[in-house]
Amino acid sequence: MNVAELQKKLIAAGRRQPADDRVPYAFEKRILAQLRAQAADQWVFWARGMWRAAASCVAVAGLLGVITLFQPQTPDNSRDLSQDFENALLASADLPDTSSVP
Amino acid sequence: MERPENELIAAVLQGDAASFEPLIVKYSPRVFATARRYARRESEIEDIVQEVWLKAFNKLHTFRGEAPFEHWLMRMTVRTCYDFLRGHQRNRESFFSEISEPEEDWLEKFVGDPGNAAEDADAAKLLIDRVLEKLSPEARLVIQLLEIEDRSVKEIAKLTGWSVPLVKVRAFRARREMRKILGRMTQDKYL
Numbered sequence: 175m176n177v178a179e180l181q182k183k184l185i186a187a188g189r190r191q192p193a194d195d196r197v198p199y200a201f202e203k204r205i206l207a208q209l210r211a212q213a214a215d216q217w218v219f220w221a222r223g224m225w226r227a228a229a230s231c232v233a234v235a236g237l238l239g240v241i242t243l244f245q246p247q248t249p250d251n252s253r254d255l256s257q258d259f260e261n262a263l264l265a266s267a268d269l270p271d272t273s274s275v276p
Numbered sequence: 277m278e279r280p281e282n283e284l285i286a287a288v289l290q291g292d293a294a295s296f297e298p299l300i301v302k303y304s305p306r307v308f309a310t311a312r313r314y315a316r317r318e319s320e321i322e323d324i325v326q327e328v329w330l331k332a333f334n335k336l337h338t339f340r341g342e343a344p345f346e347h348w349l350m351r352m353t354v355r356t357c358y359d360f361l362r363g364h365q366r367n368r369e370s371f372f373s374e375i376s377e378p379e380e381d382w383l384e385k386f387v388g389d390p391g392n393a394a395e396d397a398d399a400a401k402l403l404i405d406r407v408l409e410k411l412s413p414e415a416r417l418v419i420q421l422l423e424i425e426d427r428s429v430k431e432i433a434k435l436t437g438w439s440v441p442l443v444k445v446r447a448f449r450a451r452r453e454m455r456k457i458l459g460r461m462t463q464d465k466y467l
Contacts, residue, residue, distance in 0.1 A: 177458045179390050181451075184407060184458075187400035188424040194312045195305035198322065202300040205329045209293050212330070 281345050288336055300329055303346060307353050313420055314357040315364075316405075324360050328353050347434075354417070354435045361413035375461075379403050383462075410457045415450035422447050 279298065287295035304325065311324040331352055339348050375383075382399035385392055394400065408416050417436065421427045422443075429447070433440045 176390060177455050177462065180386060180458050180462070181455055183386065183390065183393060183395055184400060184404040185419075185423045186395040187397070188404040188408070189426070190396050191401055191404075191424075193309035195309035197304045197308055201304055201322075201325075202297050205300050205326060206293065206297055208326065208330060209296065209333055213293070 282341060285336060285339065285341070285345065288333070293333075296333060299345070303349055304329075306346070306350065310350070310353045311357060313424075314361055314416070316409075320360070320364075324356055328356050331356065351435050351437075354421075355437065358413060358417050358436065361416060365413065375406070376402065379406070407454060407457055407461070411450065411453055414446050415453045418443065418446045418450040419454060422450075 279295075281299070284295045284299055288299075307325050307328050308321065311321045311328075315321045315324055328349070332349055335352075339345065376399075378397075378399040379402050382393055382397055382403065408419065411419060418432065421432045421435065422429070427435075429440055429443045432438070432443045436443070438446070
């Protein structure tokens with residue numbers, strides 16, 4: 175069989191096939207609905223992300239609150255961080271001036 | 277009154293999705309006709325066309341308006357069809373045992389007298405569809421565009437995004453692949 179001739183014949187048969195351009199009923203409405211759903215999905219995505227972020231912030235805040243609540247209270251006020259900081263900062267000022275002593 | 281295309285596109289880009297509807301109505305027949313050349317089942321065809329329109333909407337900001345919207349859309353359609361072919365390479369390894377009786381008759385007629393086998397016969401159309409389905413995605417796309425739709429190499433390069441030399445190489449390989457398939461088919465039937 176002449177394969178090249180058969181190829182030509184079949185290609186010619188393919189060319190003769192008319193284009194089928196039927197569009198299903200209300201196809202454009204379906205696409206628009208998809209586009210709107212897609213836009214809504216984007217908002218849902220952001221909203222979900224924000225809620226997750228908010229939930230993790232609340233969890234961290236709660237955890238820190240619990241730690242603070244159950245931390246043993248030191249009766250000695252001198253162990254206060256602010257006091258320690260002030261003492262360290264003013265330590266040089268508190269030193270007695272020895273330069274004028276003969 | 278029909279609004280001009282560039283006005284509709286500008287409106288869509290400003291957030292008015294409803295302005296996209298007239299474009300869908302106008303160009304869907306062409307997109308459907310193209311998709312039907314690469315997929316057989318109606319559900320697959322609708323999926324392809326839907327994907328084309330969703331892509332077109334999401335990438336509309338990349339349309340620069342230098343060429344007609346239709347060209348830009350058809351490029352997107354052809355590339356989506358090609359992606360579909362690559363993702364659905366089923367049945368390519370099957371043989372021609374499932375050839376129907378009319379197809380077989382047509383082949384018999386062709387063997388007897390090649391000039392007598394009519395090109396417009398339904399059996400010939402079924403056969404070419406069957407052969408196209410057996411081709412690789414690249415070969416099928418090239419044969420479809422170059423041989424059946426009679427497009428130029430330059431046009432195919434623009435539609436597919438391939439270079440002109442690559443289209444030529446793929447066209448050569450596609451013809452060879454098609455001949456191989458036809459040779460195998462006739463061997464299965466007549467040897």
